[in-house]
Amino acid sequence: MKDSYKPDYRINDRVRIKNVYPQGHHRTPWFIKGKIGHIAAIYGKFLNPEQRAYGLDGCPKQALYRIQFKQKNVWVNYLGETQDTLCVDLYERWIERV
């Protein structure tokens, strides 16, 4: 299983974070929902915390990505430099291709 694993996204793919607010535990912060960034790193696959939070085994594992955003695209009226970036680690089910 481990060797056959291929993540759905590749480095530099442009992606949007799903703008949804499910009831249960999840690790996607509100401020990044609906925002567009690109894949900066692929960490591998990990047990799904959204399942583990309820005592389940967390399978199937979920790919985890480091996604980079431009700060000015994340915050309204961002006052810093235009080239400033923000990275957030996000699980595959939260990502959609742009």
Next chain:
Amino acid sequence: MPNVHDRGGWPNEEAINLDNHEWLDWQWQTQALPIVLRQKGIINSDELRRGIESIPRDDYEAMPYHDRWATSIESLLIEKGILTDKEIQSKVTEIVRRWN
């Protein structure tokens, strides 16, 4: 409105207090307890987080950091049938008596 724990980017006019402070004994114990419970396979970190996030908004806002941990651990142990609310309360009563 984001959930109460989902704090990133919330506007805040207050300066952040960066001073170090000494932990009380119970805070060390509260920090250590999930490590033991994880090693024994009783809880995992995601459950601990879910327990913290389940604290009602007003209670959450009123609680210092380790109180939230302790509350989460307590509700998880009750949920898993390892301790009962009654057992915890009677132990608390016993300890309070011993300390006073």
